[in-house]
Amino acid sequence: MNPRALILALVTASGAVQAQPEAPYPSTYKPASSPTTAIVGATILTAAGPQLNGGTVILQNGKILQVGENIAIPADAVVIDGKGKWVTPGIIDIHSHLGVFSSPGVPSMRNGNEKTAKNTAEVWAEHSIWPQDPGFEQARRGGVTTLAILPGSANLFGGRSVTIKNVPAVSVQAMKFPAARYGAKMACGENPITYAARGNDPFTRMGNMAGFRSAFIDAQAYLERRNTTKDRSAFKVDLKLETLAGILAGEIDTHIHCYRADEMMQMIDLSKEFGFNITAFHHATEAYKIADILAKENIAIATWADRWGFKLEAYDAVPLNVAALEWAGVHTMLHSDSATLIQRLNIEAAMAIASAKRVNKTISREEAIRWITLNPAVSMAIADRTGSLEPGKMADVVVWSADPFSVYAVAEKVYIDGVLLVDRTQAATAPESDFLLGQPALEANNE
Amino acid sequence: MNNLNAFLISIAILTSCQLTAQTIALQNVKVHTAASAGTLENITVLIKDGKINAIGTNLTLPANAVLQDLSGKVVTPGLVATDTLLGMVEISGGANAAETGSRAAAVSAGYDVKYAINPHSTAIAVARQGGVSSAIVIPNAGAGNANFAGQAAILHLGAKPEISAQTAVVWEMRTQAAGRGALFVQLQAELADVKRYARNKSAFAKGELTAKEWSVVDLDALLPIIQGKKPLIAKVDRASDILALLQLSQQEKLQLVLLGAAEGWQVANDIAASGVTVIIDPTNNLPSSFDEIAASAENTAKLHQAGVNIILKGGSSAHDASKIRFFAGMAVARGLPFDIALQAVTVRPARVFGATDFGTVAVGQKANLAIWSGDPFEPLTELTSLYINGIKQPLTSRQNQLETKYIKTLQPAAALTDNRQGQ
Numbered sequence: 001m002n003p004r005a006l007i008l009a010l011v012t013a014s015g016a017v018q019a020q021p022e023a024p025y026p027s028t029y030k031p032a033s034s035p036t037t038a039i040v041g042a043t044i045l046t047a048a049g050p051q052l053n054g055g056t057v058i059l060q061n062g063k064i065l066q067v068g069e070n071i072a073i074p075a076d077a078v079v080i081d082g083k084g085k086w087v088t089p090g091i092i093d094i095h096s097h098l099g100v101f102s103s104p105g106v107p108s109m110r111n112g113n114e115k116t117a118k119n120t121a122e123v124w125a126e127h128s129i130w131p132q133d134p135g136f137e138q139a140r141r142g143g144v145t146t147l148a149i150l151p152g153s154a155n156l157f158g159g160r161s162v163t164i165k166n167v168p169a170v171s172v173q174a175m176k177f178p179a180a181r182y183g184a185k186m187a188c189g190e191n192p193i194t195y196a197a198r199g200n201d202p203f204t205r206m207g208n209m210a211g212f213r214s215a216f217i218d219a220q221a222y223l224e225r226r227n228t229t230k231d232r233s234a235f236k237v238d239l240k241l242e243t244l245a246g247i248l249a250g251e252i253d254t255h256i257h258c259y260r261a262d263e264m265m266q267m268i269d270l271s272k273e274f275g276f277n278i279t280a281f282h283h284a285t286e287a288y289k290i291a292d293i294l295a296k297e298n299i300a301i302a303t304w305a306d307r308w309g310f311k312l313e314a315y316d317a318v319p320l321n322v323a324a325l326e327w328a329g330v331h332t333m334l335h336s337d338s339a340t341l342i343q344r345l346n347i348e349a350a351m352a353i354a355s356a357k358r359v360n361k362t363i364s365r366e367e368a369i370r371w372i373t374l375n376p377a378v379s380m381a382i383a384d385r386t387g388s389l390e391p392g393k394m395a396d397v398v399v400w401s402a403d404p405f406s407v408y409a410v411a412e413k414v415y416i417d418g419v420l421l422v423d424r425t426q427a428a429t430a431p432e433s434d435f436l437l438g439q440p441a442l443e444a445n446n447e
Numbered sequence: 448m449n450n451l452n453a454f455l456i457s458i459a460i461l462t463s464c465q466l467t468a469q470t471i472a473l474q475n476v477k478v479h480t481a482a483s484a485g486t487l488e489n490i491t492v493l494i495k496d497g498k499i500n501a502i503g504t505n506l507t508l509p510a511n512a513v514l515q516d517l518s519g520k521v522v523t524p525g526l527v528a529t530d531t532l533l534g535m536v537e538i539s540g541g542a543n544a545a546e547t548g549s550r551a552a553a554v555s556a557g558y559d560v561k562y563a564i565n566p567h568s569t570a571i572a573v574a575r576q577g578g579v580s581s582a583i584v585i586p587n588a589g590a591g592n593a594n595f596a597g598q599a600a601i602l603h604l605g606a607k608p609e610i611s612a613q614t615a616v617v618w619e620m621r622t623q624a625a626g627r628g629a630l631f632v633q634l635q636a637e638l639a640d641v642k643r644y645a646r647n648k649s650a651f652a653k654g655e656l657t658a659k660e661w662s663v664v665d666l667d668a669l670l671p672i673i674q675g676k677k678p679l680i681a682k683v684d685r686a687s688d689i690l691a692l693l694q695l696s697q698q699e700k701l702q703l704v705l706l707g708a709a710e711g712w713q714v715a716n717d718i719a720a721s722g723v724t725v726i727i728d729p730t731n732n733l734p735s736s737f738d739e740i741a742a743s744a745e746n747t748a749k750l751h752q753a754g755v756n757i758i759l760k761g762g763s764s765a766h767d768a769s770k771i772r773f774f775a776g777m778a779v780a781r782g783l784p785f786d787i788a789l790q791a792v793t794v795r796p797a798r799v800f801g802a803t804d805f806g807t808v809a810v811g812q813k814a815n816l817a818i819w820s821g822d823p824f825e826p827l828t829e830l831t832s833l834y835i836n837g838i839k840q841p842l843t844s845r846q847n848q849l850e851t852k853y854i855k856t857l858q859p860a861a862a863l864t865d866n867r868q869g870q
Contacts, residue, residue: 103733104740138732289853308846309570309766310539318846324854340730347773350826357829359850359857407776407824441686441710441740 025126027176029165031417036060038073039399042082045365047089047374048388057087059395062418067389080413086404088369089388090145090396090416091345094302094376095255095282095335098136099129099149099172103339104435113152114159115195118202118211121184122239123159125149129172134433135339140166141422142343143398143411146177148380150282153187153257154195156202156211160243161185161255163380165396167416168432181381183279184243186212187257188267189313209266216274219244253279253381255302259313261289268297280379282335285317291328300331300379304341305351322352322371323363333379334371345372350405365405394418468497468837472508473818475518481793482807485786492522494814497837501810523823524793524808525580525815525835528768529726529760530706533574533582534564534602536765548596549589556672557664558597560584561612570765572844575604577769578817578830581805583796585680585706585763588619594630595619598668599680601800603815605835614800615704616672619682622738631691633658638699641669678702678799680726685738686710693721704799706760707731709739712746715753724756724799729778748782757783758799759791776824788824813837 037059044055046067058065058077065074073079100112111128114120129149139147144166151158161183164175192208202208222241229235246252254271258264258281271278280300281287285308287294287301294301303325308317325332334349336342349368356363377387386394395418402409414422430437471494478487484502493501493508508514537544544565549558564584574582581603588596596617603609618634625633636658643650644666650656651663671677681692684707693714696703705711706726711718718725732744743749750757761767761774775788783791797806805813814837821828833840851857 104736106736134734288850291854307766308573309537310764312538312542315538316849318850320850320854320857324850324856327854327856339733343730343732344777347777347826351773354826354829357827361856405827407773407826408780410780436734436740439740441713 025124025173025176027178028171028173029167029169029176029178031062031167032419034059034062034395034415034418034420036065036074036077037080037415037418037420038077039080039082039085039087039397040073042085042087042399043403044087044389045369045404046389047366047370048390049366051366055087056082057389057397059397059415059418062395064389064391064393064395064397066391080399082399084402085412086400086402086409087389088143088398088400088404089373090386090398090414091143091372092146092376092380092387093139093144093336093342093345093372094148094280094333094379095337096139096147096149096342097152097337098139098147098339098342099131099133100125100151101339102130102133103135113154113195115152115154118155118192118200119157119215119240120151120155120159121157121215121241121243123151124162125151125159125185126162126172126176129162129164129175131169131172131175132433132435134431134436135342136166137168137432138339139342140414140416141411141424143346143400143404143414144342145396145398145414145416146377146380146382146386147342148183148255148376150183150255151185153185153191156187156192156208157215157240157244158185158187160252163382165416167419167421177382181253182246182251183253183255183380184247185255185257188263189257189259190311191257205263209270212270213273215244216248216270216276219248220274223248247276248274250277253277253379255280255282257282259283259285260316261286263313264290265293268293268299280333283314283337285314285321287330288318288321288324289316291325291330294325295329298331300333300375301325302333302335302376302379304337305334305348306355319351319355320359323356323361326363326367327361331375331379332371333375335376346400346404346409347407348372350407353405368405468494468814470495470500470509470512471834471837472506472512472514473522473816474514474516476520476522476818478502478522478808479786479789479823480808481524481786481790482809484809492808492816494816494834494837497814499808499810499812499814499816502808517818519820520831521819521821521823522808523578523789523817523819524806524812525817525833526578526771526792526823527581527583527796527806528574528579528771529583529758529792529796530585530763531582531760531765531768532587532763533570533584533765533768534566534568534608535560535584535586537565537568537570539764539766547589548587549593551589552591552593553662554597555589555591555593555665556595556597556616556668557662558586558589559612560586560597560600561610564600564602564608564610566608568765569845570768571604571608572841573766573846574768575833575840576830576842576844577772578819578823578833579768579771580604580815580817580833580835581797582768583614583800585617588617588621588682592621592624594621594625594634595665595669596682599800601797601802603835604840605838606840611802613668613677615678615680616668617680617682617706620684620688620738622688627688631695635695638669638673638695641666641673645670645673672701673699675700675702677801678704678724680704680706682706684709684736684742686713686741688738689714690717693717693723696723697721708750709742709746711755712743712749713741715750715755718750719754722756724758724795725750726758726760728760728762729774729781729783730761744781747778751783751787756795756799757787757791758795759788772824773826779824785824
């Protein structure tokens with residue numbers, strides 16, 4: 001068996017049928033070994049079923065072994081007393097720019113928006129990610145175990161996104177979620193207009209749509225040529241069209257930055273004109289105006305609890321957006337788009353629960369936890385491996401000091417693939433980021 | 448039909464809204480006073496003539512008092528959102544309703560946010576929904592790389608908003624514009640000019656003020672600062688800059704207030720010894736610039752432990768003012784005592800910016816009271832009422848009208864068939 005066939009066989013065996021076996025820049029992530037761990041007596045939100053009171057979660061060989069209320073604890077297990085604690089799956093953020101817009105925000109580290117043209121579908125976010133961004137560790141301390149890193153929204157096609165595990169690493173390859181699908185970032189509305197290079201198009205919203213349509217017409221021709229060229233060695237790959245053709249062929253997901261209901265409707269028609277699938281609208285602060293249509297079209301929404309007013313297209317945002325989408329049967333997610341909000345997606349979820357309470361309706365904790373765990377895992381096509389506490393899934397687990405929808409809750413212990421990477425019960429250690437390591441400013445004080 | 452519904456609802460809101468201060472007894476409540484009385488259980492608060500008239504268990508209530516049994520409810524002072532653009536910015540970015548500071552190079556310290564505040568901003572009603580009764584509106588530094596940003600104001604969020612203007616002057620480190628080596632020297636020279644002007648106003652006309660080309664409005668705004676009568680708010684993060692400002696403040700006998708202070712914990716003892724107040728965002732824990740390398744989630748608790756008078760702030764966007772209670776909660780989660788966190792979003796900003804008539808639940812204070820279903824810092828707690836000057840405020844916003852217009856489960860006909868209710 002030649003090496004390529006072997007890789008193909010392995011990937012197929014692992015169930016990740018969408019992965020391209022010859023994809024360059026492959027993941028080199030390998031979890032460290034970890035002891036068998038039993039978290040005992042906690043309140044558990046599995047994201048897959050009802051809340052368990054006084055339940056146990058067992059982690060073994062980096063995977064969830066068992067979850068339930070009456071479970072035998074393996075003799076060799078490290079036992080964590082979960083009494084008074086809450087356990088959830090690791091938090092998943094489907095919209096982050098960590099590593100591409102890093103801290104410190106010096107000009108040379110603004111690597112998230114290529115924006116040299118309206119269409120930069122050729123760039124890949126993973127080639128900008130700085131693994132030393134101190135934001136990764138702070139996000140981990142907020143319980144975040146998996147993230148989609150997206151290019152910015154400055155132009156119509158911002159480039160490809162990448163899914164990573166939130167582990168300390170020297171290279172992005174060592175963070176990449178194995179065999180995860182790629183996404184493409186698209187943006188409608190104000191940003192492509194506002195940031196357009198002077199004298200360049202798009203200058204208007206109609207210019208935006210013309211830009212999308214022209215690009216997909218080119219991609220159709222490219223895809224046709226790619227499909228009919230028998231001798232692949234004679235076929236010159238075009239990086240930009242490769243991403244767009246991937247969208248049309250259903251190999252690459254679409255993450256579309258879009259605020260207004262009317263513009264989401266235009267994008268839905270665009271997807272029908274060219275026959276591609278909209279994975280999710282991001283931000284989508286007016287999604288509540290078209291909730292039924294989004295449900296019918298099976299388009300997911302990733303948004304905030306109640307950010308609003310930061311520009312005209314976000315003026316009609318309402319606090320009940322998330323709950324209204326949930327009630328309409330839309331696949332709903334909370335995202336951060338921020339290095340600080342990512343540290344408290346649990347509180348964002350609590351705010352969205354509260355908005356339902358205000359109108360005397362109920363969103364359950366079981367529903368709300370899915371907004372920040374299983375639902376993004378589904379949209380990122382990794383739900384077969386993470387996103388909920390179910391046997392066989394990656395042991396991505398958070399032990400919270402209290403109800404995660406309390407403002408006082410902190411992520412006390414965070415496990416990624418069974419490895420304990422955050423433990424607030426232990427004395428503080430040196431920062432993970434090489435940038436912060438040994439900084440006199442962090443060590444000095446005037447005691 | 449939807450429009451008609453929304454219209455009827457807004458009429459209903461207007462007619463149910465109380466327009467004048469009544470005599471009201473809030474009975475059987477738990478009160479976090481934010482004052483020396485601490486927390487009082489199962490007590491009655493009497494509101495009369497817009498003020499807190501009495502607090503106690505066996506009060507003799509006036510015959511006309513409206514009695515409200517609020518068992519299980521929690522009362523706090525109305526919250527104060529400090530460092531916000533509330534009222535100034537309707538929409539961030541690009542609009543003619545997005546003023547954040549002076550656009551005229553000739554006006555910096557004299558810039559007055561009073562004129563920029565629009566009482567009809569939709570963000571004000573949203574802020575009230577977070578239990579916010581007052582805001583300390585602070586401008587950003589404006590045109591011409593000026594360091595003085597202008598004069599802050601206290602905005603009271605009653606149905607008819609009131610503004611106490613010119614409560615402080617804001618100065619912002621813009622380290623990259625001029626460079627530290629220039630801007631501290633320049634600041635000292637400018638303050639020396641203001642002192643000359645304070646001694647003799649004719650110095651301006653005689654051309655004796657030479658630190659820069661002055662405008663008289665800027666000089667006049669800085670008079671109470673150099674006289675130590677009003678606070679100078681300095682936006683600053685790096686520890687070494689904080690020390691430089693503490694020294695300058697001591698030398699010039701200023702009423703300095705630090706805003707930001709990401710690296711404050713490193714020089715916590717110096718700040719405590721100076722008696723300077725620090726306005727701080729408890730969630731600022733990333734080294735967003737080289738001035739904030741030591742930014743830490745523990746900054747707030749460490750400054751408090753060192754004895755520093757801290758005020759808590761959240762995002763300065765007008766649209767985020769309602770979220771101040773969550774920032775107080777997050778500060779508690781990171782080690783700040785609850786009572787201090789409450790004071791830091793109520794009485795402390797009031798006192799630091801010169802107001803003695805609101806900020807606590809105490810007899811004689813304005814009846815600015817937030818009533819909650821539970822712990823005021825918890826997202827799952829609801830604000831049930833907000834009184835400002837003893838007047839019950841409407842707790843609806845433009846956002847709620849959009850919700851009613853579009854969300855089917857909120858509409859009467861749909862509600863009957865909605866089997867998700869109570870799920």
